[in-house]
Amino acid sequence: MRSGIVTGLKSDKVAAYVFVLPFIIGFTAFILFPMLMSLVFSFTRYNILTAPEFTGLDNYVKMFTDDPLFWKSFQVTMYYVVFSVPLRLLMALLVALLLARPSRLSGFYRAVLYLPSIIGSSVAVAILWKRFFASDGVFNSILSLTGLEVSIPWLGRVDTAIWTLIILSIWQFGSSMLIFLAGLKQIPQYLYEAATIDGASGWTKFWKITLPMLSPTIFFNLINQLINGFMAFTQSYIITEGKPLNSTLFYTVYMYQNSFKYSKLGYGCAMAWFMVIVVGTLTALLFITQKRWVYYETTED
Amino acid sequence: MKQQKTELASRQLRKVLTTVLYHCFVIAFSFVMIYPVLWMVMGSFKSTNEIMSSDLSLLPGSFNFDNYVTGWKGFAGFSFATFFKNSLFICTVSTIGAVFSSAVVAFGFARCQFRMKKFWFSAMLLSMMLPFQVLMIPQYIMFNHFGWIGSYLPLIVPQYFGQGFFIFLNIQFIKGIPRDLDEAAKMDGLSSYGIFARIIMPLIKSSLVTSAIFSFMWRWDDFLAALLYLNKPSSYPVSLALKLFSDPSTGSDWGAMFAMASLSILPIFVIFLTMQKYLVEGIAATGIKN
Numbered sequence: 001m002r003s004g005i006v007t008g009l010k011s012d013k014v015a016a017y018v019f020v021l022p023f024i025i026g027f028t029a030f031i032l033f034p035m036l037m038s039l040v041f042s043f044t045r046y047n048i049l050t051a052p053e054f055t056g057l058d059n060y061v062k063m064f065t066d067d068p069l070f071w072k073s074f075q076v077t078m079y080y081v082v083f084s085v086p087l088r089l090l091m092a093l094l095v096a097l098l099l100a101r102p103s104r105l106s107g108f109y110r111a112v113l114y115l116p117s118i119i120g121s122s123v124a125v126a127i128l129w130k131r132f133f134a135s136d137g138v139f140n141s142i143l144s145l146t147g148l149e150v151s152i153p154w155l156g157r158v159d160t161a162i163w164t165l166i167i168l169s170i171w172q173f174g175s176s177m178l179i180f181l182a183g184l185k186q187i188p189q190y191l192y193e194a195a196t197i198d199g200a201s202g203w204t205k206f207w208k209i210t211l212p213m214l215s216p217t218i219f220f221n222l223i224n225q226l227i228n229g230f231m232a233f234t235q236s237y238i239i240t241e242g243k244p245l246n247s248t249l250f251y252t253v254y255m256y257q258n259s260f261k262y263s264k265l266g267y268g269c270a271m272a273w274f275m276v277i278v279v280g281t282l283t284a285l286l287f288i289t290q291k292r293w294v295y296y297e298t299t300e301d
Numbered sequence: 302m303k304q305q306k307t308e309l310a311s312r313q314l315r316k317v318l319t320t321v322l323y324h325c326f327v328i329a330f331s332f333v334m335i336y337p338v339l340w341m342v343m344g345s346f347k348s349t350n351e352i353m354s355s356d357l358s359l360l361p362g363s364f365n366f367d368n369y370v371t372g373w374k375g376f377a378g379f380s381f382a383t384f385f386k387n388s389l390f391i392c393t394v395s396t397i398g399a400v401f402s403s404a405v406v407a408f409g410f411a412r413c414q415f416r417m418k419k420f421w422f423s424a425m426l427l428s429m430m431l432p433f434q435v436l437m438i439p440q441y442i443m444f445n446h447f448g449w450i451g452s453y454l455p456l457i458v459p460q461y462f463g464q465g466f467f468i469f470l471n472i473q474f475i476k477g478i479p480r481d482l483d484e485a486a487k488m489d490g491l492s493s494y495g496i497f498a499r500i501i502m503p504l505i506k507s508s509l510v511t512s513a514i515f516s517f518m519w520r521w522d523d524f525l526a527a528l529l530y531l532n533k534p535s536s537y538p539v540s541l542a543l544k545l546f547s548d549p550s551t552g553s554d555w556g557a558m559f560a561m562a563s564l565s566i567l568p569i570f571v572i573f574l575t576m577q578k579y580l581v582e583g584i585a586a587t588g589i590k591n
Contacts, residue, residue, distance in 0.1 A: 103323075114573075
């Protein structure tokens with residue numbers, strides 16, 4: 001009997017490792033090791049065909065001081081993030097508030113409005129977008145319905161091309177919307193009832209109850225969308241190819257070009273690490289400031 | 302008495318009116334939101350001339366399937382049958398791996414004790430947030446060393462080591478299962494493996510299904526990894542094939558492009574329609590428990 005228990009304990013310990021081992025191996029092999037390797041490569045000149053050659057800080061120096069396209073792509077990405085992330089979240093929140101009203105059709109509405117999120121990042125939609133915003137495209141036809149007879153080549157102009165991508169991003173508000181909807185459902189009804197008794201207006205209820213109670217959800221969505229925003233690739237790569245005049249050249253696309261088109265993998269690694277640091281810092285800042293604006297009802301367990 | 306009645310009636314009328322207005326507004330808004338997709342799908346039945354005229358109407362002059370016939374022929378001697386078969390293969394094999402390995406790892410995190418558990422848990426959360434784009438260059442170098450470029454291995458193998466999002470999802474579900482069940486099973490002489498296979502797995506069916514749906518859809522849409530690792534048209538999945546099919550050099554047969562684009566989102570669309578409940582629950586679960 002005793003020996004049975006002992007072997008049981010033993011096998012429990014072993015079993016624990018058997019269960020988590022896939023993750024430990026996978027994380028080490030496909031994430032930790034590549035990340036470290038990329039840090040090392042970022043100090044080298046490497047074209048994959050010949051052995052990497054140590055060049056110290058050269059890649060970083062070139063990046064910051066001698067590569068206008070690096071800053072251009074960084075600036076384009078920042079512009080994209082600054083507009084697309086808040087607007088997408090705002091859209092998601094507004095639609096979630098709209099759909100929070102219980103009705104027999106709400107499941108149907110939810111499905112329809114979530115659909116763009118499901119297919120929005122596909123190549124299919126990228127092709128559609130190209131046609132939609134062409135100078136003789138549907139978007140101009142829609143505008144002409146409102147009396148604006150224009151034939152603006154939205155994708156061909158420096159000031160508008162990036163906005164077609166921002167609109168595409170806002171259009172995919174679906175998954176944030178679903179998370180907001182779930183968050184809204186968690187707000188206890190009695191808070192609203194108490195506020196109604198106190199004579200609070202709908203507007204006050206929104207600012208004093210809905211928004212604070214929803215702040216953890218907003219925080220979660222914000223972090224997610226921020227990372228997503230910085231990493232946008234397919235849209236720029238397929239729809240605009242960075243054109244015109246690099247006005248839509250996303251950071252990830254430029255990183256891709258450097259690494260796989262010009263075979264400057266060391267430089268690409270340096271770019272990747274710079275991005276990790278930027279996004280990591282922003283995320284950390286959000287986490288630090290969350291105490292000021294994110295309201296948690298219960299303490300963490 | 303009478304006054305009360307009319308007041309009641311007017312209040313009811315107002316309620317009905319706001320409901321009607323509400324639905325009108327939401328339907329109109331939904332229509333605007335999915336109009337681009339409808340326009341593309343309907344466009345796949347139009348002639349290229351009709352598409353180029355940018356007519357806003359959704360209905361084609363006459364329904365014809367010519368675009369599908371032309372588009373299906375594909376390019377470089379490979380029809381879209383090849384590309385669909387490739388996508389189906391990659392997605393199925395990846396999904397099986399991702400779902401099963403994530404469930405196994407989740408059980409380890411939720412029910413077992415081991416050294417540095419906190420560290421590995423943080424690593425798991427980190428892996429959820431770390432985007433593929435950051436890893437693509439060193440992973441490419443690594444897979445190049447392995448001689449895996451041009452094969453499906455770089456797309457499939459990493460899926461077999463647990464995916465952060467699915468691990469997280471499964472942990473949430475397993476935590477909801479009372480521990481008494483485990484204890485009782487242990488009394489009956491089941492090992493940890495037995496508990497996992499016979500008690501836990503059947504009880505987390507819904508999170509397994511959710512993981513499977515997400516995995517399949519993400520793999521289906523995945524473009525960047527295919528672009529990086531695959532170099533022969535014969536091995537292209539639909540996403541990559543569609544991109545090359547739509548390149549200006551291949552011509553600008555918008556009708557055929559729309560037809561193949563519509564076909565490419567069809568599987569996603571069908572999964573979405575039939576499995577909507579799981580998707581919504583899955584997304585909601587990740588956002589709430591954070």
